[in-house]
Amino acid sequence: MAFVLDHLVHLSILVMLALSLNLINGFAGMFSLGHHGFFAVGAYAAAVVVFYGAQGSVPAGEAAVVAGSASSILWFVASLVVGIVAAGIFGFIVGVPCLRLRGDYLAIATLGFGEIVRILAQNTEAVGGARGMEVSYLLLERDVDTQNEYALLYAILVVALTAVTFVFIRNLIRSRHGRSLVSIREDEVAAELVGINLARAKLMAFVVGAAFAGLAGALYANYMTQIEPKEFNLIKGIYILLFVVLGGMGSLTGTIIAGFVLYVLDKIVLNLMPQEIQSLREVLFALILIILMISRPQGLLGHKELADTRFWQRLFRRQRGLKESS
């Protein structure tokens, strides 16, 4: 049970990251390769709150943080908020210079930002340097007896927050804000000439996308209670970008489906394979990535949402025309 739930937590965190990345990459059309940097900022910000805040404020005489106490729960919430805000601010800082860049240049600059975050974390002793940070359990102590309960608690929390992320981003997309972003993706010059403030729209995408990546990071840090700078590398960034691209840039449901399929293939099916094949995990991962990109570069769903596909409409016998009345 804990095994399945643990995978669910990890998958949900990745999906939350990928959904927020899709806002930037898929809808706004800004090719960002630094999303793992926002994830890292959220994780580290939350870890700092737990380590220096919750653990630092334990009164003299008491041994340690008591998981599940009222103050611990407050600290937990604070760590999420700080994670979101810190990553959002970082998104703004990255976004401002990136306003002037397009296409590949933007990709390489955001990649640079992601690398800088990792290098800073690795070399800053206050956050543990290369060893990373270890923090206390705030909601529930995890041990042999409680591991099921622990995984269940986090699975519910993380899945619920991923659902919130989904609804937030979907609602944002289906509004004038989303229209602005998509129009910029389609034709930046024309978008500006119908009155869209490019800088504001792009920064909005960066800040919102980064903030959700920060939430994912804060959840991750609290769940794992241990983070290392080398986890937040480019491979992580590519992994979530793959969810987005395979699902279809600009398709939120596609992101979730692609994430699920890839994760199950990578972390579950592969683990059932003989050892010789498992040792080829990275080779296979890369090979599948290449083959999928060549055979279906527009992703599984393209720009469509699941409900707009012919498959879904046939399944539920819904006619395209009916939808219009909404």
Next chain:
Amino acid sequence: MSTAPAPSAGVPVLEMRGVTKRFGGLTAVEGFEARLGEHEVVGLIGPNGAGKTTVFNLITGVYELTAGAIAVRGRDTKGLRPDQITSLGVARTFQNIRLFRRMSVLENVQTAMDLRLGYGILASVLRTRRFREREREITEKSRALLDLVGLADDADERAGALAYGEQRRLEIARALATDPRLLILDEPAAGMNPQETDELGEMLHVIRKRHDLTLLLIEHDMKFVMRMCERIIVLDYGRIIATGTPAEVRANPAVIAAYLGDEE
């Protein structure tokens, strides 16, 4: 949201003085002058490469001026971004159609409507009452504009899937959605057959009346220009070589020379 100054009598919709644009050593436009009053229809003609589209890009803020000044309804546009100039009441179409191709026809118009009918991010995310009311208003007005250009039935089509002439009309609807006072059209009749061109002319007349517009257009179809415009400005090698009524311009030796020279 910046509200444009109220149109007062005597303030021209567009005023350009000594407008000059150089790209490196190349002078694209030099000393361009124009004054467009309310409801005027003015044509900008000239041989290929004369600098006509450059003038449009200067008006809409796509390019920065090298020298001179441009005022829209009395307001100097120096230092303004294109979206700010649009909010002063300038809208345009493009020579090589630039629609949001993978958005629906309706969404193309809605996007341009957002300038006047805003609401915040929280309203979007929480689907507040303000959001619902504004969206309803945006959608109604957008559909009305599509109706005006004869695209009401194609509202849910992908913009890129429309026929060429329909795409040109959609661009006009999208431009109107920004609620302009001045509409500038870059070769609106390009690629149209005579019948479509006639329809376009009629449509523009209706639109101008209904939306209280000043029109400035670039067009190579001389018959169309002569019939549409009250006044014509002729550009050659970046300089104005003639201005006047269609009849005056047609008789101007400099204009004839410029066009004959072009055809050689």
Next chain:
Amino acid sequence: MEYLLDQLLNGLSLGCIYAFIALGYTMVYGIIKLINFAHGEFFMVGAFAGYFVLSAAGIEAIGLPEPLPMILAFGIAMLAAALSSGVLAVIVERLAYRPLMGSSRIAALLTALGVSLFLQNVGIQVFSAEQRGYPEARRYIDLDDAADYVGQTFPGLAYATFTVTSPTGKDSEVREILAGPDKALTADAVAELKYKKDADGEPVGGFYVSSPFSHTAKTLIVIVSLALSFGLLWLLVHRTQFGRAMRAVSYNPEAAKLMGIQSTRVISMTFFVGAFLAGIGGIIWGMRYGKIEPFMGFMPGLKAFIAAVIGGIGSIPGAVFGGILLGVLEVLIPAYLPSEYSGYKDAVAFIALIAILLYRPQGLFGRFEGEKV
């Protein structure tokens, strides 16, 4: 002052290697607008090819007084490195990139990242993830003959490698310098060596005398080979039919096709030439820094790309200039920072990148291509 000069030379040779890689990046980007992330792996493969040739040639056993076989061996190794990188690039282009022609940039970029990961991990499977010491020309002197050399100085370095056990019981291999150009070999040093053991616990039987090339000379060789390659490349691009075709395709692929240029062949050839240079960079890296492993290509590759962007992507002199500039900055900045900040060294390149993109997005040598409205 001498410190500055030393660091400057270090930076120059690192920069030259970046330049070797950046040239291929810039050529490929210039022609198909693809950031070929796998280019760093071409560099890695070149380094390994060189390694195998040098090992097979028994470079470690060649006596120093005979420089000719040594130069011959390095020449062959360099050619092998360059060719294997070049051939690999052509295969990669044919199998992975050509089918993507006309699809989205993001798909192409992700494929390139995929190829990069693929080659790294195949590298691990084939070569193992372990670091290997690069073969170098050195002479082995048996302890029995050591007495003849006592009191002498050496043009290179005389050193021995052996295992020491720390107080905590951990074994590690150390390299001790016994003598050099200004330090004569002492009898004591030889005597002490008799008690040292190697990693297998066997007594150390002798010591090595390394190549007489000094640090500075090595750096000069790197610079000269870059200058030569750059010159040849310039001739290739500006004085040959292939070069004209290449420039035509990069300027306007449609028009080039109409003019009868076979763009697929030109693209293939561009990959080959670019990777050929990266292969040379790979072997130089191995000789200069002494260690290679399958991941070695990624960071230098990324930095070389940054160098290409700094120089102005698509510009050949820009790639050389950008590479050298970046190498020098990367060495000099940490050299003058307090040592606790030396870990931030890797951030230098990325900060330089972002600075240049903001200040001059087209790069130092690039042309700005405005958009037509």
